[in-house]
Amino acid sequence: xxxxxxxxxxxxxxxxxxxxxxxxxxxxxxxxxxxxxxxxxxxxxxxxxxxxxxxxxxxxxxxxxxxxxxxxxxxxxxxxxxxxxxxxxxxxxxxxxxxxxxxxxxxxxxxxxxxxxxxxxxxxxxxxxxxxxxxxxxxxxxxxxxxxxxxxxxxxxxxxxxxxxxxxxxxxxxxxxxxxxxxxxxxxxxxxxxxxxxxxxxxxxxxxxxxxxxxxxxxxxxxxxxxxxxxxxxxxxxxxxxxxxxxxxxxxxxxxxxxxxxxxxxxxxxxxxxxxxxxxxxxxxxxxxxxxxxxxxxxxxxxxxxxxxxxxxxxxxxxxxxxxxxxxxxxxx
Numbered sequence: 001x002x003x004x005x006x007x008x009x010x011x012x013x014x015x016x017x018x019x020x021x022x023x024x025x026x027x028x029x030x031x032x033x034x035x036x037x038x039x040x041x042x043x044x045x046x047x048x049x050x051x052x053x054x055x056x057x058x059x060x061x062x063x064x065x066x067x068x069x070x071x072x073x074x075x076x077x078x079x080x081x082x083x084x085x086x087x088x089x090x091x092x093x094x095x096x097x098x099x100x101x102x103x104x105x106x107x108x109x110x111x112x113x114x115x116x117x118x119x120x121x122x123x124x125x126x127x128x129x130x131x132x133x134x135x136x137x138x139x140x141x142x143x144x145x146x147x148x149x150x151x152x153x154x155x156x157x158x159x160x161x162x163x164x165x166x167x168x169x170x171x172x173x174x175x176x177x178x179x180x181x182x183x184x185x186x187x188x189x190x191x192x193x194x195x196x197x198x199x200x201x202x203x204x205x206x207x208x209x210x211x212x213x214x215x216x217x218x219x220x221x222x223x224x225x226x227x228x229x230x231x232x233x234x235x236x237x238x239x240x241x242x243x244x245x246x247x248x249x250x251x252x253x254x255x256x257x258x259x260x261x262x263x264x265x266x267x268x269x270x271x272x273x274x275x276x277x278x279x280x281x282x283x284x285x286x287x288x289x290x291x292x293x294x295x296x297x298x299x300x301x302x303x304x305x306x307x308x309x310x311x312x313x314x315x316x317x318x319x320x321x322x323x324x325x326x327x328x329x330x331x332x333x
Contacts, residue, residue, distance in 0.1 A: 001025050001026070001073035001215070002072050002073050003025050004024065004029075004030060004072070004075045005017055006076065007054075007077075008027075008029035008076075008078065009031045009036055010037075011161050011165070012158075013037060014163070015163070015204050015208035016076065017043065019209070019212050020215075021043035022043060026048075027047045028049075030051075030052050030054075030066070032048075033051040038330075047237060049068070050066075050228070053232050054079065057150055058084075058278070063088065066086050067093065068096065073097070073099070074101065075089075075101065077102045080104075083141060085115065086102065086142070086232060087141060090141070090142070090150070090153070094150055094151045095119060095135055098151070098152070099153070099215065099221075101154045101221070102138060102142055102155045102158060103137045103155075103158065104136075104225070105131070107279070108121075108127055108132050108229060109123075109125075109136075110128045110279065111278060111279050113125060115198075115283075116284035117281060117282065117319035118284040119224075129275075139155040139225050139298070142225075143155070143223060146202060146222055152223070154226070155226070156210055156226050157226065158229070159200040159228070159230065159281075159283065160199055161202060162202070162203060162303045162308055164306055166307070167317075168201070168303070168304045169199060169201065169272075172191065173197075173236070173273040173276030174269040174272035175271045180308065180317060183240060183243050183249065183251065184238070185249075186244070187252070187253075188252045188253070190254050190256045191240075191256065191261075192262060193277055195237035195255065196233065196280075197277040198279075198281060199233060199300075200233040200300070202230050202281050202298075203227070203296070203302075203306065204218055205297070209296070209297075210228040213292040217291075221292060224287075224291065226288040227283040227285060228294065229296075230298060230299055232300060233303065237251070243301075246308075247290045258274070266310065
């Protein structure tokens with residue numbers, strides 16, 4: 001197939017584009033041309049690069065025509081954040097035989113009510129912020145588009161994406177490097193809430209696997225939405241304990257109120273922690289396993305450990321005992 005990937009130079013595309021090339025597909029990557037993939041791979045030499053500023057072309061009303069003009073069999077949209085942008089692309093592709101696969105987010109769901117949360121959404125409250133609201137609206141529009149006999153569409157909703165090349169969401173639900181330093185040094189870690197709150201990560205290559213499966217199993221994927229996460233979720237205290245063991249330490253957690261926590265860190269880190277821990281999400285992947293054959297290779301802690309190793313090895317995270325992380329990534333499950 002000719003597969004057009006929109007925004008293929010980021011987290012997901014770093015793994016997805018080489019996967020698609022290895023599978024024998026013709027791949028076209030649309031990006032602004034301002035960045036490259038997080039990890040180099042020989043397959044990128046076979047990828048056609050198209051430079052286009054989506055935001056600008058959306059404003060001009062021509063982005064959909066740009067995509068349609070590439071005559072794709074499938075379009076993987078990794079960087080769509082508003083219903084208006086998604087609708088414009090659907091309208092441009094309607095009438096073709098293309099299959100549009102959209103990257104959503106588990107933040108289309110709000111706080112957990114019943115876990116694991118499945119695609120019905122019955123296990124969660126309404127989305128909590130505009131990002132989640134837009135992702136939910138897009139997913140519903142796409143499902144309705146296909147159900148009404150229009151364009152073939154699918155939406156995938158990843159958890160907290162982690163992989164080599166960028167910082168993972170840590171045990172406190174934020175990107176504060178000081179959390180990792182405290183864990184590695186065996187220092188007490190101030191934890192807001194109960195410590196039982198959960199986060200659900202996914203390795204970027206497992207997510208790429210799901211996109212490839214959705215493209216290659218169009219009949220099973222069309223008109224559907226799928227949660228794409230690791231086989232298990234991590235609680236705050238469990239995550240901290242696992243991470244401390246990587247450094248030969250035992251996690252020491254000090255419960256604090258949210259007001260106390262906010263006073264001890266930056267507003268940005270505190271807001272990120274609240275956003276992740278207040279939702280306290282855990283998801284089912286049974287639908288993706290049954291319909292697509294999704295088989296994630298990484299448990300969440302293995303994915304995070306690989307990411308930390310890359311950050312240490314590349315001088316982006318200064319930890320006192322990096323040797324404990326080892327020189328080789330853990331074997332995929």
